[in-house]
Amino acid sequence: MPENLFKINKEEYMLPGNRSCQGCGLSLSYRYALKALRENTILTLPACCLTVLHGLYPTTSVTIPCLNCTFASTAASAAGLVAGLNATGKTDTTVVAFAGDGGTFDMGIQALSGAAERGTDFIFVCYDNEGYMNTGTQRSSATPMGAITTTTPILTKEQHKKDMLKIMEAHDIAYIATTSPAYPIDLYDKFVKAKRIKGTRYMQICVPCPPGWGYPPRDTVKIARLAIETGVFVLFEMENGKFRFTGRSKSLAEKGNRLPLINYIERQDRFKKISEEQLSLLQKFTDNKWNEYLKKAEG
Amino acid sequence: MEKKDKNISAMSTPAIGEAGFTGDWRDMRPVINHGKCIPSVKNKPACYLCWLYCPEGVIKTGIPVEIDLNYCKGCGICAEECPAKAITMVSEGG
Numbered sequence: 336m337p338e339n340l341f342k343i344n345k346e347e348y349m350l351p352g353n354r355s356c357q358g359c360g361l362s363l364s365y366r367y368a369l370k371a372l373r374e375n376t377i378l379t380l381p382a383c384c385l386t387v388l389h390g391l392y393p394t395t396s397v398t399i400p401c402l403n404c405t406f407a408s409t410a411a412s413a414a415g416l417v418a419g420l421n422a423t424g425k426t427d428t429t430v431v432a433f434a435g436d437g438g439t440f441d442m443g444i445q446a447l448s449g450a451a452e453r454g455t456d457f458i459f460v461c462y463d464n465e466g467y468m469n470t471g472t473q474r475s476s477a478t479p480m481g482a483i484t485t486t487t488p489i490l491t492k493e494q495h496k497k498d499m500l501k502i503m504e505a506h507d508i509a510y511i512a513t514t515s516p517a518y519p520i521d522l523y524d525k526f527v528k529a530k531r532i533k534g535t536r537y538m539q540i541c542v543p544c545p546p547g548w549g550y551p552p553r554d555t556v557k558i559a560r561l562a563i564e565t566g567v568f569v570l571f572e573m574e575n576g577k578f579r580f581t582g583r584s585k586s587l588a589e590k591g592n593r594l595p596l597i598n599y600i601e602r603q604d605r606f607k608k609i610s611e612e613q614l615s616l617l618q619k620f621t622d623n624k625w626n627e628y629l630k631k632a633e634g
Numbered sequence: 635m636e637k638k639d640k641n642i643s644a645m646s647t648p649a650i651g652e653a654g655f656t657g658d659w660r661d662m663r664p665v666i667n668h669g670k671c672i673p674s675v676k677n678k679p680a681c682y683l684c685w686l687y688c689p690e691g692v693i694k695t696g697i698p699v700e701i702d703l704n705y706c707k708g709c710g711i712c713a714e715e716c717p718a719k720a721i722t723m724v725s726e727g728g
Contacts, residue, residue: 340686350691351702362689391646394652551710
């Protein structure tokens, strides 16, 4: 890995001294996403942690132009930007929508589905921190079973996580990729690739959140790595419907040495109330998803 | 980017330290032992995993590696990920 490190764009587009938390997984992912996207990019963001990172008027901590929009209209605003750029002949500019899991899985889904159906030429990035972390850890449809949130404080969340990747796959879009801040070079490469492709592109980043998930800020990269090692989150890319594992998930699929889920669960306070039954259900859910991916990779 | 667009009424301009000196948030400070740090030991650009994993981008790749303590929030990811264990977190209070 360190050999490729020198190929990374040295320019910083996310300036230091921003409002992200200590050890923020989003901040780390965003740094590399922007390095890969470079200039000639327009961002559009709903109200989310990323808006906090971008800062308060009249200053911002990001050097790439950005439009702030409402929660439900992220993909719609991106479609508007694309139409505007086309009308003014600026076809070489990439439009990138960045939304959290609330802005993608819950509120943003209809606008995203519409834009994907129309084949709007833009990148939609969902940074999945498995809850409404910006407003204080409320439950979202991306929260895994057994996790404590401020809206599921006693019984924990009783439902499984929504499979947004499958929903996006059903839209037959040009490119789908998942990536993680534990492997910044993989993240960088996927964003560079996504920028070159035309059509609707969907990316999902597994972003650990120290205050929301309940672990010390220094463990962000470790937790993100464990999510991959246990198979909770799978690194893959899908170009025109052709599935392939990438990075660490590829070697896990070849060797079959995935870690048991407990390694990932025990490090996070949000799972402190998970019952034995829920844990086995969660393990089964993860195994089933993993086997689905293995089948996809074969055929 | 610095030019103000007349068509946009509320436009922010980029600046370092948008939230002030975020180094104030820190309770533990990263200290590099240059006797163990790989670029300093080999005296050539190498490793730089601390730079790679810094969520803030406050680490400068060079020989020796430097950390901008004005903006380092003190998360400790660099100390955790350093393969040579050259970075230790020292309490700011003491």
